[in-house]
Amino acid sequence: MSDMTHTAAKPRAERSATASMTYAIFLTAGLILLVLAPLFFYPIFLMKLLCFALFACAFNLLLGYTGLLSFGHATFFGGAAYFTAHVVKEWGFPPELGVLTGVVGAALLGLVMGYVAIRRQGIYFAMITLALSQMFFFFCLQAEFTEGEDGIQSVPRGHLFGFIDLSQSTNMYYFVLAVFLIGMVIIWRFINSPFGMILKSIRENEARATSLGYSVARYKLGAFVMSAALAGLAGGVKALVFQFATLTDVAWQMSGEVILMTLLGGIGTLIGPIFGAGLVVTLQNYLATSDFPVTIITGVVFMVCVLLFRRGIIGEFYASRLGRKLGFEHRR
Amino acid sequence: MTPLLQVSNLNAWYGESHVLHGVDMTVGEGETITILGRNGVGKTTTLRTIVGIIRERKGEIRFAGKDMASVPLHRTAHVGIGFVPEERGIFSTLTVEENLMLPPVVAEGGMSLDEIYELFPNLKERRASPGTKLSGGEQQMLAIARILRTGVKLLILDEPTEGLAPVIVQRIGEVLKKLKERGMTVLLVEQNFRFASRIADRFYLMEHGKMVANFPVGELPGRMDMLHKVLGV
């Protein structure tokens, strides 16, 4: 799987000074842009974008840094959306506890799915996660608390910490932004932690990591649960943003979408999935008004990406002359 | 003798690593040639590049006067080159006879199944068993026999005696002698020096991706010192 992750970010110490500088500039510019964005775009669009960006980054944590392609991440995203929506609407949980419930629920689902799926690798892993996630889909279709085909509707956003009214879209936006940034920091810390380093060595040479005494299965499972929990964070928040949770979020198409976002942005790059998510969400919004089905575009983009630029947008940028000049290193 | 195979300034790469650095060699029609050399000097690579399995290559390979540069791998057999790899490549999902019958007959002069069974009686006995159920020696026989049906002119063998008992090695030597009598040209890589000296007409000595010496079997006694030094035997 090492060739799926050819643009993995290098540890900080190895980066050149130029790169650190460039990163700092880009990071600052990005933050300013995100803070000011509601002045220029619909908050609901931005919030959707941030949720999917976090979802894609969580997915990429697994694919890009452990080489495991999950075809079942909709389970964690959509499952968390259901959990959050349910506890907020039916049990009157405040939003922060609601989202937390979603995260914990997703992590537990991740533990179960991961425990079964890590027994096989590569394409088998992909097929198993897809099948298990389809099983969860059928569970949601039949379970009572999900309210079947209708989904859980009119979920109240509530008051964050009891005093910030999230029904105001500006408040909600900054809440989502904060969650997104926290999620990104967690991912960044995770990748650069000793745990992340071991994951990387497993991805590069599993046999060697085993012979060094690491329990490969346990590390993979850890990464899987972490990725599931973060996907759940995105899903839980999404349920509050749109105030509903439906079967769409747990369907296999959603798992495919997050793969596309990651592939498009750049597998194994920290920020690539954000761009991938941005592009896909924008495209969906644009096509929402026409009767031309998004599926066709999604499918074609998938094929083109796999055939022509497997590095994705950010991966290609890093590998380009400009990217290299700015100090981004490209590993082959 | 007319050269059947003419290799000049052959270079080859495995991804980034440059393995062959200008191999020159000539194999005459009906000759048996053995390439000697230590592990890792590029002997197997030379064979695999001539066959066309390794495509990252530069330089000239002429077979019976034909330039092989643009010949795709699946046409090399048709031109008359037959290859038996080091790992023998016996197919486990095919029976002995299916293994024998697998390569398409590409030229006249190939042996019939009966002739092959005459040359290798024990293959006939085991014709219905899965190919990989045979002993190592029998598998090697099968690997050689399999090529003989096709009508190849140049038989390329990679370490045919590796890991085999002396009796079997002797059997393989006899088979190769018989093939030689039928006019077959043979190019092989061999570590078993005694075996090689019994069957070869001429030797190439290889070091660091190049041929460094080339001499007929008659000159062998006079070159033993050099061989000891280069081969470390």
Place this chain on the structure above:
Amino acid sequence: MTMIFGIPLQAFLGQLLIGLINGSFYALLSLGLAVIFGLLRVINFAHGAQYMLGAFAAMLMLQYFGISYWFALILGPIVVGLFGAFIERTMLSRLYNLDPLYGLLFTFGLALTIEGTFRYLYGSSGQPYAVPTQLAGGTNLGFMFLPIYRGWVVVVSLVACIGTWLLIEKTKLGSYLRAATENPVLVQAFGVNVPVLLTLTYGIGAGLAAFAGVLAAPIYQVSPLMGSNIIIVVFAVVVVGGMGSIMGAIVTGYMLGIAEGLTKVFYPEASNIVIFVIMAIVLLLRPAGLFGRDA
């Protein structure tokens, strides 16, 4: 009325038959997946879409050219097989030297494109396809009523499975396929045009899926979504069976179809997840699958 485990025998046998029918499709599709995977090392996500294309081919041929079911049963697989061969030659073949996951992602994209196109053109609701007159009606077996067409599907799919197995195990082409599965480079060095063999294999696999699709047209509604619904179940079947053996794929397909049918009798709520549950159990007990060789 005769009862079996507290269930009327009629209902029991009826569900068993439905299970056998579903099993026939699982077997045909997982067989095609296994053949393609064996040689190309690609998990053909578009297999469901190609199955759907077969059903649509039958329906459209009838609508526009008046081509009967019987010709569609031959023409549909040929058309879809040629389409598959074209896709393999022009696109899929560029991915062989990469991680197999790219093949999965490419065929996933292909599946979405095909499905999306048919949804755009024909809407997502299903359309009926009449049972051919020769096979209409049913027969009373004494213990149950058997619709003739359903009996036909079970028999024909069994014949197709065994035929494919014979093709692979007993013919020259099959020996090329088996050998190339083990060592494509050597087979090519022997003078077999392996790239053409790969194209042919993908074409045959796609054709087999389309054949199943034509068979399915009179039983299920012809719908753009019929492929993606079934392919995920078939993936689970493949995981249970392991992709090492052709016979394994066939046997597992029928077994799981029947297991699904029986679940419908005894515990209907679980009938659409039972195969996934079995998959999880098999993975926990025997990760390589029932007939699998590679872990």
